[in-house]
Amino acid sequence: QSVLTQPPSASGTPGQRITMSCSGSSSNIGGNPLNWYQQLPGTAPKLLIYGNGQRPSGVPDRFSASKSGTSASLAISGLQSEDEADYYCAAWDDGLNGVVFGGGTKLTVL
Amino acid sequence: QLQLQESGPGLVKSSETLSLTCTVSGASISTTSYYWGWIRQPPGKGLEWIGSIHHSGDRYSHPSLKSRVTISVDTSKNQFSLKLNSVTAADTAMYYCTRIYGSGSSFDYWGQGTLVTVSS
Numbered sequence: 001q002s003v004l005t006q007p008p009s010a011s012g013t014p015g016q017r018i019t020m021s022c023s024g025s026s027s028n029i030g031g032n033p034l035n036w037y038q039q040l041p042g043t044a045p046k047l048l049i050y051g052n053g054q055r056p057s058g059v060p061d062r063f064s065a066s067k068s069g070t071s072a073s074l075a076i077s078g079l080q081s082e083d084e085a086d087y088y089c090a091a092w093d094d095g096l097n098g099v100v101f102g103g104g105t106k107l108t109v110l
Numbered sequence: 111q112l113q114l115q116e117s118g119p120g121l122v123k124s125s126e127t128l129s130l131t132c133t134v135s136g137a138s139i140s141t142t143s144y145y146w147g148w149i150r151q152p153p154g155k156g157l158e159w160i161g162s163i164h165h166s167g168d169r170y171s172h173p174s175l176k177s178r179v180t181i182s183v184d185t186s187k188n189q190f191s192l193k194l195n196s197v198t199a200a201d202t203a204m205y206y207c208t209r210i211y212g213s214g215s216s217f218d219y220w221g222q223g224t225l226v227t228v229s230s
Contacts, residue, residue, distance in 0.1 A: 035216050044220040092214040099159035099215045
């Protein structure tokens with residue numbers, strides 16, 4: 001059971017805009033920056049969004065994130081087949097004094 | 111370009127100690143303000159943070175693993191290491207070493223990962 005809750009799956013068609021959620025509590029999402037990771041099949045995860053909405057160099061602006069209270073969401077616009085991957089949210093947890101991850105959302109591009 | 115590379119045995123016997131090393135190239139562990147971390151992923155499952163360390167020795171580890179985990183830094187070799195003792199089949203996973211940027215959960219550089227299987 002992950003500390004951060006993500007839906008196990010999401011899907012969309014090419015060109016569509018999809019969102020996926022990540023919910024937590026005041027000790028993690030509510031009080032600390034949230035980060036999103038993309039894990040393509042068979043590869044190491046990659047930092048997609050950090051610090052509540054910033055994209056590392058090279059990440060397309062099709063990816064965006066928002067946070068409100070103890071919940072957050074990742075949005076992907078202009079969905080492409082290469083976006084098919086697992087997406088994880090992560091945050092520091094003040095109670096745990098460590099990092100917590102969501103269980104991941106598997107995105108399928110139909 | 112910063113690169114991280116995990117190394118260590120791919121097979122460990124149950125009850126023994128898992129030992130992995132992460133070699134950092136392209137930057138010095140000791141001249142930056144970054145933390146360095148270990149994350150694992152059991153086959154077909156999600157990501158689990160194991161622990162993080164700074165070259166000064168400041169370190170954090172997951173409470174559920176704390177009693178079995180040792181994370182250390184060797185600045186002379188530009189490496190950091192993970193030891194996990196008393197392993198069981200539940201410790202079978204892909205183990206990644208990472209660099210941590212900014213907040214404690216921004217892992218901006220990752221190694222390719224190394225699969226460690228615990229055998230009985």
